[in-house]
Amino acid sequence: MLDKIKDFASWFFVTGDPLIYGADIAIALTTLAIIFVLTYFKKWTWLYREWLTTVDHKRVGIMYIIASLLMLFRGGVDALLMRTQLAFPDMKFLSPEHYNEVFTTHGVIMILFMAMPLMFGLFNIAVPLQLGARDVAFPFLNSLSFWLFFMGAMLFNMSFVIGGSADSGWLAYPPLSEMTGSPGVGQDFYIWGIQISGIGSLMTGINFIVTIVKMRAPGMTWSKVPMFTWSVLSSCVTIIVAFPVLTVTLALLFLDRYLGAHFFTMDGGGNAMMYINLIWMWGHPEVYIVVLPAFGIFSEIVATFSKKRLFGYASMVFAMMSISVMSYFTWLHHFFTMGSGANVNIFFAITTMIIAIPTGVKIFNWLFTMYRGRINFSTPMLWTIAFIPCFVVGGMTGVMLSVAPADFQFHNSYFLIAHFHQVLIGGVAFGYFAGLYYWWPKMFGFKLNEKLGKWAFWIWNIGFYVCFMPQYFVGLDGMTRRVSTYSWDTGWWAMNFTSTIGGFLMGLGFLFQVWQIAHSIKFMEKDTTGDPWNGRTLEWSIPSPAPLYNFATTPMVTERDDWWEEKERIAAGQAPKAKPALEPIHMPKNSAIPFIQSVCWFMVGFGLVFHWLWIAIPGFIGVFATMLAHSFNYKSDYYIQVDEIERTEAAARRTV
Amino acid sequence: MAHHASGTHAHALAHGDGHDGHHDLEELRKFGFWIFLITDCILFAALFAVYIVLHGSTAGGPGPKEIFEMPGVIVETFILLTSSFTSGLAVLAMNAGSRKGLIGWLIVTILLGASFIGLEVTEFVKLVHEGHTISTSAFLSGFFTLVGTHGLHVSLGICWITAVIIQLARHGITPVTKRKVQITSLYWHFLDAVWIFVFTIVYLMGVM
Numbered sequence: 001m002l003d004k005i006k007d008f009a010s011w012f013f014v015t016g017d018p019l020i021y022g023a024d025i026a027i028a029l030t031t032l033a034i035i036f037v038l039t040y041f042k043k044w045t046w047l048y049r050e051w052l053t054t055v056d057h058k059r060v061g062i063m064y065i066i067a068s069l070l071m072l073f074r075g076g077v078d079a080l081l082m083r084t085q086l087a088f089p090d091m092k093f094l095s096p097e098h099y100n101e102v103f104t105t106h107g108v109i110m111i112l113f114m115a116m117p118l119m120f121g122l123f124n125i126a127v128p129l130q131l132g133a134r135d136v137a138f139p140f141l142n143s144l145s146f147w148l149f150f151m152g153a154m155l156f157n158m159s160f161v162i163g164g165s166a167d168s169g170w171l172a173y174p175p176l177s178e179m180t181g182s183p184g185v186g187q188d189f190y191i192w193g194i195q196i197s198g199i200g201s202l203m204t205g206i207n208f209i210v211t212i213v214k215m216r217a218p219g220m221t222w223s224k225v226p227m228f229t230w231s232v233l234s235s236c237v238t239i240i241v242a243f244p245v246l247t248v249t250l251a252l253l254f255l256d257r258y259l260g261a262h263f264f265t266m267d268g269g270g271n272a273m274m275y276i277n278l279i280w281m282w283g284h285p286e287v288y289i290v291v292l293p294a295f296g297i298f299s300e301i302v303a304t305f306s307k308k309r310l311f312g313y314a315s316m317v318f319a320m321m322s323i324s325v326m327s328y329f330t331w332l333h334h335f336f337t338m339g340s341g342a343n344v345n346i347f348f349a350i351t352t353m354i355i356a357i358p359t360g361v362k363i364f365n366w367l368f369t370m371y372r373g374r375i376n377f378s379t380p381m382l383w384t385i386a387f388i389p390c391f392v393v394g395g396m397t398g399v400m401l402s403v404a405p406a407d408f409q410f411h412n413s414y415f416l417i418a419h420f421h422q423v424l425i426g427g428v429a430f431g432y433f434a435g436l437y438y439w440w441p442k443m444f445g446f447k448l449n450e451k452l453g454k455w456a457f458w459i460w461n462i463g464f465y466v467c468f469m470p471q472y473f474v475g476l477d478g479m480t481r482r483v484s485t486y487s488w489d490t491g492w493w494a495m496n497f498t499s500t501i502g503g504f505l506m507g508l509g510f511l512f513q514v515w516q517i518a519h520s521i522k523f524m525e526k527d528t529t530g531d532p533w534n535g536r537t538l539e540w541s542i543p544s545p546a547p548l549y550n551f552a553t554t555p556m557v558t559e560r561d562d563w564w565e566e567k568e569r570i571a572a573g574q575a576p577k578a579k580p581a582l583e584p585i586h587m588p589k590n591s592a593i594p595f596i597q598s599v600c601w602f603m604v605g606f607g608l609v610f611h612w613l614w615i616a617i618p619g620f621i622g623v624f625a626t627m628l629a630h631s632f633n634y635k636s637d638y639y640i641q642v643d644e645i646e647r648t649e650a651a652a653r654r655t656v
Numbered sequence: 657m658a659h660h661a662s663g664t665h666a667h668a669l670a671h672g673d674g675h676d677g678h679h680d681l682e683e684l685r686k687f688g689f690w691i692f693l694i695t696d697c698i699l700f701a702a703l704f705a706v707y708i709v710l711h712g713s714t715a716g717g718p719g720p721k722e723i724f725e726m727p728g729v730i731v732e733t734f735i736l737l738t739s740s741f742t743s744g745l746a747v748l749a750m751n752a753g754s755r756k757g758l759i760g761w762l763i764v765t766i767l768l769g770a771s772f773i774g775l776e777v778t779e780f781v782k783l784v785h786e787g788h789t790i791s792t793s794a795f796l797s798g799f800f801t802l803v804g805t806h807g808l809h810v811s812l813g814i815c816w817i818t819a820v821i822i823q824l825a826r827h828g829i830t831p832v833t834k835r836k837v838q839i840t841s842l843y844w845h846f847l848d849a850v851w852i853f854v855f856t857i858v859y860l861m862g863v864m
Contacts, residue, residue: 137684202695210688240691244699252706255801260791262715263706263801269713269794274706281702624815631819634832 014164017098019081024161053590055139058546060146061124062443065436067150068117071109074157076507078106083467083503086496089488099484100167101186105160107170112194113153115290115424118432120149120204122293123232125439127208129539129546130226132217132555137210139588140636141203147598148200155605156193159186163609166190169482171279172253174264174272179257185609188257192605195250196598198243205239208232217538219557226537226561227303227310228435230317231296234324238289241328246282249275258608273338280331287424288327292320294431295362298384301434302366304535305381306373309561312365319358326355336407345404352402356395363388378533379453383434386461390426394419397472412482415475418468425464433513441532445545446524452516460509467502470495530652536564543652549585552645582646584639591636597626682835689839693846696809700850703802704857711862713794720795720862723788725779729859732775733851736810739768740848743841750837755829758837762821765844769814776807799858806854809847816840 014020038044051059081102085094094102128136136142159165163185168176172190175181212233216225225233253275255261262268264275303310310316332340332348366388375381397419401410410416441447474495479486486492531540538555539546541563556577559565570576600622607616711720743765749757780800783789790800820836827833 138688206688206691206695209691210684214684214687240695241698244695245702248699248702248706252801255790255797261797261801262713262791262794263710263797265794267715268791268797269710269715270797271709271713271794274709278702278706628819631816631836632823634827 012162014161020161027161048592049590052595053143053592055135055143055588055590055594056548057124057128057136057139057142058443060142061121063146064117064121064124064149065443067153068114068121071114071117071153072510075106075109075114076510078102078109080503080507082106083500085484086486087500088497089486089490089493091485094484096484097167100482101160101165103482104166104169104190105156108156108166108190108194109153110424111170111286111290112197113149113156115428115432116197116201117149117153118436119235119290119293120145120201122297122432122435122439123204123208125443126435126539127211127229127232128215129442129542129550130229130537131212131215132220132538132551132557133211133215134550134585135588136207137215138207140591140594140630141207143591144594144597145200145204145207147594148203148601149197151598151602152193152195152197152200152605155196155602155609156189159189159193163189171283173279174253174256174270174275175266177253178265180266188254188609191250191254191257192609195247195254196601196605198246198250199601201239202243202247205236205243208236209240212236217555217557220562223313224557224560224562227299227313227316228293228296228537231292231294231299231320234320235289235292237321238285238292238324238327242282242285242289245278249278249282252278254608258611276335276338277331280334281328284331284334285324285327287420288323291423291427291431292323294387294428294435295320297431297435297438298366298387299362300537301380301384301438302369303561304438304533305376305378305384306370307376307534308369308373310365311368311371312361313560315361316365319361322358323355326351326358330355333402333404333407336404337411349402349404353399356399359395363392378437379448379450379457380434380438380533382454382457383430383437386457387426387430387434390422390430390464394422394426398423410475412480413475414471414479414481417481418471418475421468421471425468438533439539441527441544442539443545446520446526447532448520449516449523452512452519456509456512456516459512460506463502463505463507463509465502466505467499470498470502474499531563534567536561538563541566543649547648547652549587549640549645549648552582552649553579582642584641585645586637587640588637589635591630591633593626593630593633597623600626682831685835686839689842693842696846700802700805700853703798703805704853707798707802707858710794710798711858715793715795717793717796718788720799720858723783723786724859724863726859726863728775728779729855732772733855735768735772735775736848736851739765739772740845742768743844747837747841750829750834753829755824758829759821759824762817762824762837766814766817766821769810769817769844773807773811773814776803780804803854803858806847806850809850813840813844813847816843 013024038047051063054060081094082099085091085099124136124142128134166172166177166182166186166189168182168187172187177187177190212225212229252261252263256263256265256270262270264270264272266272299310299316329351330348332344333352336345336349366384377385397415401407401416401419437448437453474492477492477495479490479492479496486496527544530543532544533540538551538557541555542551555562558577566577600619603619604616604623605619607613607619742761746758746761746765749761783796788796790797817840820833820840823836824833
């Protein structure tokens with residue numbers, strides 16, 4: 001009996017590596033600490049009432065952000081493990097198998113469980129407030145989206161200590177990801193972790209399109225919509241077209257693995273190349289999905305911190321919308337070298353080059369906005385300024401890669417690694433950091449410490465260039481990606497070592513950010529104005545943090561940058577806009593169903609990973625039952641009465 | 657459409673203004689559902705593309721001509737098309753204010769849907785018994801997945817309409833149940849449209 005349990009444990013848990021045992025202990029201790037703190041301070045009901053069941057977009061946004069910062073830590077540690085392994089030739093730090101698992105999880109986590117939720121967090125925080133709305137269109141669905149993302153991410157992360165992680169790259173190309181190439185459960189954790197969180201992303205896309213199209217404040221015509229909200233719309237349009245393709249692709253891979261179907265296998269007539277087409281039909285639009293909102297953030301920040309109207313509003317909108325359409329005609333540049341034929345390569349080379357044009361238009365618009373502006377160099381603006389050269393260089397190396405014949409040289413080399421980290425860190429991560437600093441006071445009612453923020457900024461930026469510039473050269477020198485070691489006679493040591501130093505500098509920058517947040521929570525400078533940056537859009541017209549109902553009375557919009565114009569009018573001695581009398585506000589009730597349903601989805605995923613139908617089937621039944629329970633619930637809303645609104649507004653020391 | 661517009665107008669008048677919270681919510685949900693249908697369209701488009709790529713890859717197994725039995729498929733098609741018609745009659749009955757007519761036609765719709773599913777399951781079982789399974793060839797993987805996904809959607813629709821019927825029996829025709837009927841009906845017509853593509857691309861083009 002004992003032997004049986006031992007056998008099961010050594011199969012079920014990942015064993016053999018001291019790093020993993022360390023992680024096991026760390027996870028166990030953290031879990032115990034969380035349970036202890038919640039119990040000792042009697043916070044379980046608080047956790048349930050205020051967070052697990054909330055449908056408030058601001059709280060959902062905060063949960064997204066916390067989860068994504070944890071994932072940034074995990075993905076960052078993966079990166080440092082890889083850089084440590086590559087610091088010296090013939091290193092014996094990670095075995096090749098372990099290295100494969102680490103780069104796979106690094107890619108998946110950074111794109112799907114760090115960038116996407118951080119983006120959704122910022123959507124949730126800012127979009128309803130910029131629109132003058134009380135919530136998103138479907139608050140219940142919004143909460144469900146978050147919990148599906150969370151459970152998917154947890155399922156994927158678990159593979160690290162239970163069962164073993166996927167090791168076939170972040171896009172899991174077959175036949176490597178088929179049963180023949182990856183017989184373990186790691187690949188199934190990958191499929192279900194991404195599938196479950198992907199359903200959440202799709203629902204978020206639908207939710208925000210409806211919110212933006214239908215819930216704008218009266219008077220906010222399309223030419224008065226704030227630029228961040230425009231960018232969210234363009235990103236969500238891309239999401240609803242791209243994510244169903246991902247759903248199908250992962251489902252087909254699952255059928256291959258679970259039922260022995262032959263979609264992508266090497267026998268039975270399967271076509272592995274079809275997988276690569278399908279996954280990139282989602283995968284390339286995905287990079288625009290994450291970068292478009294960053295463009296929106298930069299637009300808001302550049303205008304606010306230059307105290308000028310954004311230059312070229314209409315061309316900015318047009319550029320974003322054309323990027324979201326064009327992103328569908330670029331997927332094949334990911335496999336120029338796989339023999340699609342010259343004409344196909346030409347078509348995708350040209351579309352890939354053309355997409356750089358609208359992006360260039362945007363860069364010029366930001367520069368012209370700054371031109372002759374009174375620029376305030378606060379942390380959000382610093383990240384925005386740092387983004388511009390970084391993205392321009394990254395974009396240009398991207399155009400180099402889009403030249404199909406040249407790509408035969410760069411393909412799968414460290415040149416490529418350097419390029420996409422430059423656009424994804426320089427464009428997406430810098431953008432979301434800027435957005436996080438910018439909207440932080442609106443979320444929590446206090447600004448983050450500027451001094452520590454500037455330290456973090458400089459360390460991050462220096463680290464970035466030290467890390468990725470050498471990679472372009474080592475790539476041109478022939479170092480291919482996914483190699484776990486190399487020998488002295490390749491001559492790659494110096495560049496790899498430099499790159500590793502840069503990687504650790506970025507890690508240090510992250511630690512400074514953690515310190516910055518911790519320090520600011522303790523010694524925060526309370527924002528009593530609600531408008532700490534002298535902002536332009538509606539979210540700055542209400543107290544910080546925003547009250548539950550956001551706007552006591554629905555704002556009437558008359559201008560683009562309505563709040564800025566209102567401040568100008570008041571400064572010029574005119575009377576502020578008249579506000580209507582308070583009325584009871586219609587609000588959605590909290591619900592436990594999204595959390596419960598997501599736990600059921602987790603059971604489905606976990607059961608199917610291990611082929612344990614005794615877990616998966618109850619999970620399916622639970623999903624179905626919670627859907628019905630929601631359909632039969634007719635009491636999902638309530639009203640906040642006028643006296644309560646008055647009390648809340650008075651407490652925020654603002655007159656209505 | 658005319659019915660729909662006048663119904664909305666009458667509802668707005670009944671409440672005295674256009675700012676009624678519930679009324680706006682029902683409109684939002686209908687719009688959200690249209691966007692969901694776009695995503696479902698893309699899901700099916702991807703599955704059709706996969707099927708078209710793989711339909712000749714029979715790996716020595718049977719091809720479409722050997723296994724499809726058209727009489728059964730044509731009966732299935734007529735049943736599903738009729739169910740779309742009866743779901744339209746249900747909406748007409750609802751707009752005329754007849755709860756009985758509405759529930760009656762919805763029941764006819766789900767019965768037709770159930771017989772469609774019954775025939776499809778019979779077809780699948782027969783194929784599997786003859787040894788033509790999802791793992792026989794890439795063509796059959798594509799076939800079972802595409803047709804099966806449509807079948808799953810129809811089954812889900814049957815459960816959903818059943819839930820709506822219970823709610824109609826409990827609450828009568830309210831703005832909320834009205835929206836639910838309209839959305840399920842839209843969903844049902846959408847599945848019908850997808851079936852027309854399945855019928856043409858998988859079956860007709862398969863046996864021709």
